[in-house]
Amino acid sequence: MTMPTQRLNRADLSKRLVAKLKHDEAVVAGIGNTNWDLYGAGHRPQNFYMLGSMGLACPIAMGVALAQPERGVIALEGDGSILMSLGCLATIGKVAPRNLTIVIWDNGIYQITGKQATATAGTTDIVAVAKGAGIANSHWVRDEDHFEKLMDRRFDEGGPMLLAVKIDDKPGPVQTPRDPSLIRIRFMQGLGTSRGGALDA
Amino acid sequence: MAWSDTLLKALKDNDVRLVTYVPDNVLTPLLNGVTSDNTFRSVCTTREDEAIGVVAGAWMGGMKSVVMMQTSGFALIANALASLTVPSQIPTVMVISERGTMGEFNVGQHLVARTMRPVLESLGIAHHTLTDEATLPFIVDRSIKQAFMTQASVAFILSPLLTGGNPAGNAKLK
Numbered sequence: 001m002t003m004p005t006q007r008l009n010r011a012d013l014s015k016r017l018v019a020k021l022k023h024d025e026a027v028v029a030g031i032g033n034t035n036w037d038l039y040g041a042g043h044r045p046q047n048f049y050m051l052g053s054m055g056l057a058c059p060i061a062m063g064v065a066l067a068q069p070e071r072g073v074i075a076l077e078g079d080g081s082i083l084m085s086l087g088c089l090a091t092i093g094k095v096a097p098r099n100l101t102i103v104i105w106d107n108g109i110y111q112i113t114g115k116q117a118t119a120t121a122g123t124t125d126i127v128a129v130a131k132g133a134g135i136a137n138s139h140w141v142r143d144e145d146h147f148e149k150l151m152d153r154r155f156d157e158g159g160p161m162l163l164a165v166k167i168d169d170k171p172g173p174v175q176t177p178r179d180p181s182l183i184r185i186r187f188m189q190g191l192g193t194s195r196g197g198a199l200d201a
Numbered sequence: 202m203a204w205s206d207t208l209l210k211a212l213k214d215n216d217v218r219l220v221t222y223v224p225d226n227v228l229t230p231l232l233n234g235v236t237s238d239n240t241f242r243s244v245c246t247t248r249e250d251e252a253i254g255v256v257a258g259a260w261m262g263g264m265k266s267v268v269m270m271q272t273s274g275f276a277l278i279a280n281a282l283a284s285l286t287v288p289s290q291i292p293t294v295m296v297i298s299e300r301g302t303m304g305e306f307n308v309g310q311h312l313v314a315r316t317m318r319p320v321l322e323s324l325g326i327a328h329h330t331l332t333d334e335a336t337l338p339f340i341v342d343r344s345i346k347q348a349f350m351t352q353a354s355v356a357f358i359l360s361p362l363l364t365g366g367n368p369a370g371n372a373k374l375k
Contacts, residue, residue, distance in 0.1 A: 052284020063258020087247025
């Protein structure tokens, strides 16, 4: 499938994604605008917002997916970030956790550092890369309706699904609080793995 | 018992169920033990920082894990440790086979190995160099328990004194 030409909006699709989560699904969001727009869609206890470690949203999400195979887990990652760690797509293709979904927000720029072009702006096709890495259930998203339909059917193929979305260059309007311990503790409360006892009440 | 069996027993006794790794010659007996034992889920990743990400997610999801790598792989993970696991207080247990010392033949290994302990020190990560089977169970068992209870990472460095070094490299030494 060829890359779509229509540009969608990350904040809008993040809201559509969150609206679909009815089973306490875990969402791991990569650095910068990716997690700001997830935060902007309304905080949920099962959200993990990355502050550094660029490129590790998918590996972290896979770790959650392996530890909790009955929970749906979604990784949100930017094009610059996934380009930094394309190898993880091969690992995910090989391990094939059926409860893992990956969404790549592809604006073709390193948005936060001054809009320098990424390889996806010209040559690299993330869906082709993901398919080649072994994630057969990988798709370019055409429009908002297509995104919602694909999300609804993400478990149909019995393996991980990857969606890549061409998005505009609108930055996230709000920023996630930068407190890594707080983010981790709240996430573990959301996953039911916190050791906080009465402190969590 | 071989050193690798002694180490695997300590991991099992501490409820470690997931091993992520990038392979190394010295680690081979450990990795063979992991992949042939259904107690463990094992994931061979493409890079060591990816392996750190997977165990960080697994720990937050309630599964205890370790990462295995060689010294040169450790040189790839400073950012994952400094910007993810250490500030988030995610305990990461690392088993690192030590190259670059006591008979290294490869110049590409000997210098990168010297970056390992200073990086661990600068991040405040406890590290123990395992040199013999007699003290290994005590060090590993106690330090894993400490790591998970205090939510602080720990590195176990497998010295050639314990492992005999890289078998392929030993044959090259003149």
